[in-house]
Amino acid sequence: MRTASIERNTKETEISVTVNLDGTGAYNVSTGIGFLDHMIEQLSRHSLIDIDLRVKGDLHVDQHHTAEDSAIAIGEAISKALGDKAGIMRYGNAYSPMDETLSRVALDLSGRPYLVWQAAFTQEKLGEMDTELFKHWFHSFADGAGVTLHxxxxxxxxxxxxxxxxxxxxxRALRQAVEIDPRKNGAIPSTKGMLAS
Structure with a gap:
């Protein structure tokens, strides 16, 4: 099993996260922000990556540090669980329809963090979560995981x-990218012979 745990403790947040890339999408998530919990649960369920996440953040200040650091920690745990990335598919993409909404996500587990974000919200909050934090969450996740994310x-x-x-x-894009490709016979999916970590 490709698993990893991260402990991240600062003056702003205390975080513990464990991931299992070969899981079933089981989750146990508590960030103190209900809507963010719901979204991370969706991330787990639809990627089939088990995520156990506990965050104690300075929510008396605002939600920024909790959102940012939870994304960094999940990303770092996924990167750690991937190890040298031998045999993985590396790339993933998905169209995701939900009623009137359609989004497209493409990613590369390249080790080079980058976010291209082309989305906007018309509400300031969803539940108690500030919608401006979604872009920042994915930027922080890309940094932590070392993923190019569009x-x-x-x-x-x-x-x-x-x-x-x-x-x-x-x-869904992550699920594709972390999968082991049996045709690769454990090869690193790069002509350089390595992917940055």
Whole structure:
């Protein structure tokens, strides 16, 4: 099993996360932000990556550090569980429809963090979560995981559907990318012979 655990403790947040890339999509998530919990649960369920996440953040200040650090920690745990990335598919992409909403996610587990974000929200909050934090969450996740991540909202009106479509699309793309390709016979999926970590 490709598993990893990360402990991340700062003056702003205390985080423990464990992931299993070869799981079933089981999750146990508590960030203190209900809507963020719901989105990370979607990420787990649709990627089939088990995620156990506990965050104690400075929510008396605002949600920024909790959102940012949870994404970094999950990304770092996934990167650690991937190891040298031998035999993985490396690339993943997904179109994710949800009622009137359609998003597209493409990613590369390249070791080179980069986010292209083409999405917007028309509400300031979903539940108690500030919608401006979604872009930042994915930027922080890309940094932590070392993933090149392209997210595009093709169309959508309902803000809940937009957020959920993006998280589910990212999950499905991740599921493809972390899969072991039996044809690769354990080879690193790069002509350089390595992928940055």
């Amino acid at each position: 997210i595009s909202l093709i169309h959508g009106e309902n803000n809940h559907h937009i957020a959920e479509s993006i998280f589910k699309g990212t999950a």
